[in-house]
Amino acid sequence: MITITDKTNCCGCQACANVCPKGCISMRGDEEGFLYPHVNTTNCVNCGLCEEVCPILNKPQTFPVLETYAAKHTNPEVKLKSSSGGIFTALAEVVLNEGGVVFGASFDGEWNVVHSYVEKLEELDKLRRSKYVQSNIGITYQQAKQFLESGRKVLFVGTPCQIAGLRKFLDKGYENLLTAELFCHGVPSPAVWQKFLAENTQKEKIAAIDFRYKRFGWNFSFLNITYKDGSCLPSAPLLLRPLLNIKNGCLFRYFYSLSFTISSLYERPSCHACHFKEKHLADFSMGDLWGVQKTYPAQYDKQGVSVLLINTPKARLLFNQLSLETVPIDIQKVTRYNPYLVTSVKPHPKRSEFFARYQTENFNKLVRELLGIRSVWIAVPVILVKKIVQKLLS
Numbered sequence: 001m002i003t004i005t006d007k008t009n010c011c012g013c014q015a016c017a018n019v020c021p022k023g024c025i026s027m028r029g030d031e032e033g034f035l036y037p038h039v040n041t042t043n044c045v046n047c048g049l050c051e052e053v054c055p056i057l058n059k060p061q062t063f064p065v066l067e068t069y070a071a072k073h074t075n076p077e078v079k080l081k082s083s084s085g086g087i088f089t090a091l092a093e094v095v096l097n098e099g100g101v102v103f104g105a106s107f108d109g110e111w112n113v114v115h116s117y118v119e120k121l122e123e124l125d126k127l128r129r130s131k132y133v134q135s136n137i138g139i140t141y142q143q144a145k146q147f148l149e150s151g152r153k154v155l156f157v158g159t160p161c162q163i164a165g166l167r168k169f170l171d172k173g174y175e176n177l178l179t180a181e182l183f184c185h186g187v188p189s190p191a192v193w194q195k196f197l198a199e200n201t202q203k204e205k206i207a208a209i210d211f212r213y214k215r216f217g218w219n220f221s222f223l224n225i226t227y228k229d230g231s232c233l234p235s236a237p238l239l240l241r242p243l244l245n246i247k248n249g250c251l252f253r254y255f256y257s258l259s260f261t262i263s264s265l266y267e268r269p270s271c272h273a274c275h276f277k278e279k280h281l282a283d284f285s286m287g288d289l290w291g292v293q294k295t296y297p298a299q300y301d302k303q304g305v306s307v308l309l310i311n312t313p314k315a316r317l318l319f320n321q322l323s324l325e326t327v328p329i330d331i332q333k334v335t336r337y338n339p340y341l342v343t344s345v346k347p348h349p350k351r352s353e354f355f356a357r358y359q360t361e362n363f364n365k366l367v368r369e370l371l372g373i374r375s376v377w378i379a380v381p382v383i384l385v386k387k388i389v390q391k392l393l394s
C-alpha cells in the first residue's frame with residue numbers, strides 16, 4: 001500500500017489512485033495545495049498494485065533522443081494561439097483527423113487546471129496553451145485505457161511525470177497510443193493559483209485566461225485575463241496605453257507570472273528533485289527554443305518557435321505527416337538555454353516562508369516582499385522601454 005514519507009518522492013501523477021481495484025485511494029490537497037494519495041485502509045486488500053504502478057518507485061523504460069528539430073506550425077494563426085510554436089496542434093490534428101482522441105490540460109468551470117479529452121478539431125482550443133499550474137489528472141488514465149482498448153488512436157500530452165504515470169498505469173505498449181511530454185520547469189500549486197485569482201480578479205466574469213499572451217511576441221509573452229465584456233486584466237498605466245497601442249488597457253499581471261518564472265517560489269516539492277530529467281518518457285518531447293536568436297537566428301519567429309524531440313521509431317514515422325516547418329538542430333545548444341531539460345529547478349530560498357504565510361496574507365504583497373519590490377519595478381520599465389524602442393525602429 002502506498003505511503004508518502006518524503007514529499008519529493010510523489011509527483012502527484014495519480015497512477016496509484018487510477019489503478020486501485022478497491023477505489024480506496026483518494027487524492028487530497030496538503031497545506032501547500034498539492035495533491036497526495038490517501039489510502040482508506042479499511043477497504044485496502046494489500047494487492048500492491050499502487051506501488052507497482054508508481055513511476056517513482058518503479059521507473060518506466062526511457063527513450064534516447066533520436067532526432068532534434070526547431071519546429072513551428074505552418075499556419076501563423078495556430079502559432080499565435082499556441083504558447084510556443086504550435087507542435088501540440090500539429091500532433092493533435094493528425095490524431096483527430098483519423099478519428100482519435102486527444103488528452104491534455106484544460107480549465108474547469110472554476111478555472112482549476114484539469115486533464116480532459118477532446119474528440120473534435122473544433123474543441124481543440126480548450127487544450128491549447130501552457131497553464132502554469134499542476135494539472136489534476138483525475139480519471140483520465142482510465143479513460144485513455146478504455147479508448148485504447150476500443151481501438152481508437154489516443155494522443156496523451158502532459159508533464160514527463162504524468163506520461164510516466166500513464167505508461168506505468170497502462171502496463172503495456174499500445175500501437176494506437178502516442179505520447180508527448182513538455183519540457184518541464186516544474187508545476188506551481190493549484191491553491192496558490194486560486195488565491196491569486198480570488199484576490200486579483202472577479203472570477204465569475206472571466207471568459208479566457210492565457211498564461212502566454214503574445215501581444216508583444218512569443219519571447220515577451222505574459223499572463224492575460226479577459227472578461228466576458230471584452231475588458232482585460234490588468235490595466236496598463238494610462239500614460240503608457242497610447243505608447244503601447246493598447247486599446248483596452250491590457251498589460252500584464254506580473255506578480256503571478258514573474259514569481260513563477262523567475263523565482264520558483266511555489267512549485268511542487270518533487271519538481272526540486274525531479275526523477276524525470278534527462279530521460280525521455282514519451283514518443284515526442286516539446287518545448288520552447290529559447291536562445292534561438294543566438295543559436296539559430298534564421299529560425300527566430302516572433303509568433304513562436306519550438307523544439308521537437310523525436311524519441312521513438314513510432315514518432316519518426318508520424319513526423320512526416322505533421323503540418324510543421326522543421327530544421328534539424330543540435331540538442332546541446334537547446335539545453336544551454338533550457339537547463340530544466342536536464343536539471344531540477346532550485347527552490348527559492350524563501351519558499352518555506354511563502355508557504356508558511358500565504359494562506360493568511362495578501363498574495364501580491366507577500367510576493368513583492370519576498371522577491372524584493374525593487375527588482376520587479378526596475379525590471380518591468382526597462383523591458384517596456386526596450387520593446388518601445390524596438391517597435392519604433394522596426
Ligand SMILES: Cc1cc2nc3c(=O)[nH]c(=O)nc-3n(C[C@H](O)[C@H](O)[C@H](O)COP(=O)(O)OP(=O)(O)OC[C@H]3O[C@@H](n4cnc5c(N)ncnc54)[C@H](O)[C@@H]3O)c2cc1C
Pocket residue numbers: 081082083084085086087088089103104105106113127128129130131132133134135157158159182183184185186187188286287288289290306338340
Ligand atoms: C508547467 C509547465 C512548465 C513548462 N516548462 C517549460 C520549460 O521550462 N521550458 C520549455 O521550453 N518549455 C516548458 N513548457 C512547455 C511550453 O510552455 C509549451 O507548452 C510547449 O512548448 C508546447 O507548446 P506548443 O505551442 O506546441 O503547444 P500549446 O498549444 O501551447 O499546448 C500546450 C500543451 O501542453 C498541455 N498543458 C498545458 N498546461 C499543462 C499543465 N499544467 N500540465 C500538463 N500539460 C499541460 C496542453 O494540454 C497542450 O497539450 C512548460 C509547460 C508547462 C505547462
Ligand code: SF4
Pocket residue numbers: 001002019020021022023024025039043044045046047048049050051
Ligand atoms: S494495495 Fe491495492 S487495494 Fe490497497 S490501496 Fe494499493 S491498490 Fe488499493
Ligand code: SF4
Pocket residue numbers: 002009010011012013014015016017036037050053054055056057165
Ligand atoms: S508519484 Fe504518482 S503513483 Fe506514486 S504515490 Fe505519487 S501520485 Fe501515486
Ligand code: SF4
Pocket residue numbers: 011159160161162184185186187268270271272274275276
Ligand atoms: S518538474 Fe518533474 S516532477 Fe515536476 S511536474 Fe515536471 S516532470 Fe513532474
